[in-house]
Amino acid sequence: MPDAPRPPILYCRCAYAQVxxxxxxDGVLDRLCASGEAxxxxxxxxxxxxxxxxxxxxxxxxxxxxxxxCHERAVRWLFHAAGSPLGEGAExxxxxxxxxxxxxxxxxxxx
Numbered sequence: 001m002p003d004a005p006r007p008p009i010l011y012c013r014c015a016y017a018q019v020x021x022x023x024x025x026d027g028v029l030d031r032l033c034a035s036g037e038a039x040x041x042x043x044x045x046x047x048x049x050x051x052x053x054x055x056x057x058x059x060x061x062x063x064x065x066x067x068x069x070c071h072e073r074a075v076r077w078l079f080h081a082a083g084s085p086l087g088e089g090a091e092x093x094x095x096x097x098x099x100x101x102x103x104x105x106x107x108x109x110x111x
Contacts, residue, residue, distance in 0.1 A: 006037070006109075007066050008038070009037065009108075010069075011041045012045045012068060019070060023100065024099060024100045027100025028095060030100075031104035032068075032104065035104075045069055046078060048078075057083070060087065061084070065086075066090075066106070067090065069094070072094065093107055
């Protein structure tokens, strides 16, 4: 039986709150770019939530997704606050706690 496809990846740059170490953010982004895997990047999920950006709804309704951001509870709350709660299939990789190599490995792991 073939492996399930890898969920799409969403990378948050955390441009405004700046709560994620710059070396970690840059390292994860570098590894994602070098991997050749497709991913989407947003400047700041907090800002998107505050503006109730319709892209959050598309992400939430698009099925399983891996999100590189901060704490899972915060990311889930941001989507909920924007009226687009994430489903159970969403995985959040915490760049506040993981180093770049660990975070990138989780994002790029097989499903």
